Amino acid sequence: MHYGLIITLLCCLAGVAQGAPISGESTPHKAYLSLIIDDLGQNLPRDRRVLALPGPVTTAIMPDTPHAAEFAREAHRAGKIVILHMPMDPATGPFAWHPELSIEELGKRLDAAFKAVPYASGTNNHMGSRMTAQPEAMAWLMGELQRRHKFFLDSRTSAKTVAAAQAQKIGLASVSRDVFLDDERNEAAITQQLQTAIKLAHKQGSAVMIGHPYPQTLAVLERELPKLKAQGVEWINIKLMISVRSNQAMAGHGKDGKYR
Template structure:
């Protein structure tokens, strides 16, 4: 309940309170829970980096507890079609089964403050289950991050329609797994943050990604960039779509 009240306060007053000229960045690392070594390296990154943990991984529950104890925001990295596995959502699945899989996934990732989609290019284009999901997350006082794995996603639009606290991803850091390419994507995120006031970046616990972030995060402040956690980013954006995702704050896939 305290998180819900905080989120509501942020959505009402956060954008109005933001200092002019500020440039904010949030970073999410997906696919955690698979490797203790990579999980530990991710947790060692400086600043409020969000930990997105997959439920069908051997270390999901233990790492969620570890990350929460370390003061990091934990989110459930929810498998969605074309992802497979016991928790994955697929088009045409009955809502009752989707609810069972969501319950089971959240049980595997304790302390989750919200969820984002793992894959999901087909599932996030399904309006009815996305609307159900956003209403269910609202009921549970959880937020949503649209990873935007497809331009056809309606997930963020449905979150906005029901007033659910949410943000959408702006930049993927590591589609190309070289330090040069990842550094370039980070600079793209910084440029977007300067242009539109904020940017949400998603990466993975690849050695190259972790190397770049460990080196570059401490340099952000000197570049005029403030790294913030997802709850604050939700506050800053106030549930508004960024220009690349819609028009005048409304998502285009309505």
């Protein structure tokens, strides 16, 4: 037998022995999912149910709530990632961003909001349909978050958002929401949205979902999240999701990895 052929056969046998994929067999497809719960800080007993969820839920805390600082400390002690849920137009209140405000005033409100929510390692927008469409303000915000070593999660409350695109331009650690769980506040609809997120994770490799601490949402999550592994989905924290996605836009957010 020719020497080269012997070497080839030995290599093939070694591949089989090590469990290498044979022709026509694909490697297992990874499906990652991250969960963020918004609007926290208003009701401690309710919000503590979020901390009891069986995995790395991200806690998005509003700065103008009565328990913002206390709950942020509890979430941090529980090992959960804390982010600032920043009010943006049409949200109102002392921290809210509006298009007519100067950059100086936006900076003051951002600084005060971060002080109100200790341990915040990033931020996402609360509402913000008008504000996230402002290129100048969003460019300034991404630069400021970069300076503060924070990441950004675009809640994508508007189809006109430019927030993630501005983050991508400067390489800020960022990610965008794929699925809202509870626009309809009933368990059947929430369960369906969760399944939509799971299917999307299998299709594109990952899915980022946002929910709220409604009793219906928490009931569904408490029941369904323990089943994720059996459905081939790995629940990861938002920082790891940013690493997995490498700041690239998914198909629903842009084209060829670029936000539009």
